[in-house]
Amino acid sequence: MLTLLKRDAEAIARLQKLRFYPLAVVGGDGCYLIGEDGRRLLDFSASWGAVSLGHSHPAIREAASRALESQAGASILSFINEPAVELAEKLLELTPGDSDRRVWLGHSGSDANETAARAVTAATGRPRIISFEGAYHGGTSGSMAISGHSAQEGVEKAPGLVSLPYPDPYRPHEGDPTGRSVIALLERRLSEDVEPGKVAALFLEPIQSDGGLIVTPAGFLKELADLCRSDILMVCDEVKVGLGRSGLMHCFQHEGTPTN
Ligand SMILES: Cc1ncc(COP(=O)(O)O)c(C=O)c1O
Known part of the structure; x- marks a missing residue:
């Protein structure tokens, strides 16, 4: 045997x-x-x-x-599927914000991030995305293209991808464990070489998971959201830390991150 x-x-x-x-x-x-x-x-x-x-x-x-x-079909493509609608309604109920929102049901975290990247660039007409070094947004071509994990170094990145250091209090960027130097770097790049009007969104793991289980310094998420708020969409990838796993329903809620 x-x-x-x-x-x-x-x-x-x-x-x-x-x-x-x-x-x-x-x-x-x-x-x-x-x-x-x-x-x-x-x-x-x-x-x-x-x-x-x-x-x-x-x-x-x-x-x-x-x-x-009693299976209500296998997809939502060509007819309404009650369990799928119920799930979408539940997710909308669980997610704060009162803008005009809809749920997109995919197959995996990779699929979700790849689709989010396509959706934000198509919706804004802006080609560039900002993400973090060490970020793992998935294993499909489109999600790897916006990731920064060392295991995917040989992979082709999205054109114009801007990669920022993740604010790691144990291996701090420029020796600053508060994360402010990362915010300052983003501000500098947005005023020097990255035209904000060309940036569709910033992708963020509120706790960086596969890149080292890094919890951001207090205040960082809020400062980042404030900086993006006026012009750049913020996409929180909570594949590993969402739905209650960080103690709140959504990890981005720890610093009252705005949702509209
Ligand atoms: C933060 C994050 N995003 C995306 C993914 C990809 O999810 P999936 O494996 O479901 O495609 C993972 C998987 O580990 C992840 O940790």
Whole structure:
């Protein structure tokens, strides 16, 4: 009988692997993973945040089976799908702001960021995007093009992408742990070589996740939002830190970031 490790090596492409240890899992139960050898292992990463409510949570199992009992089609493309509309209504309810908003339902975080980048450039007619060094916005061509993660260094970037240092209090830009030097750098660039009228949006992880789990210094998010407010859209990528995981429903709410 082949072990899972060997079967995995023979069946799944290396391109899809970021392995740190030879862990082979056959199941999950709450905060535990169940190894092929029967061990119950505490999953401290919550499988990279994808199972923040635990593995096989009864409420999620119940919701998934309910959805499968009477499936309202497989998409929203050509007819109205009640569960999809309900989800969109719920998301609008959960998200502060009273502007004219709609939900776009995609497949993944990568897909969401890629689409957001296309939407902001199309809606504003401006070609440039600002993002941060170390940012991971996804693994599709369009989301990698606006990311700054070191694992994607060889990837073609969006034309005119402006990359800012993330305000890391432990490895501070210009020795300034307050993040003000990053704000000053952005102000300088907007007045010198980056024409604000050409910038569609700034993409931000309110806590930089795959780039090092970096929490911004107090006041940074607010200062950044104030700077963008007049002219530049701000897109918060909360794939890893949203929906309650930072203690508030949305991570951007920690500094009362404006939403309109
Ligand atoms: C901040 C952030 N954005 C986007 C993504 C991409 O999400 P997905 O893997 O669902 O495409 C990730 C995934 O780790 C992420 O951490």
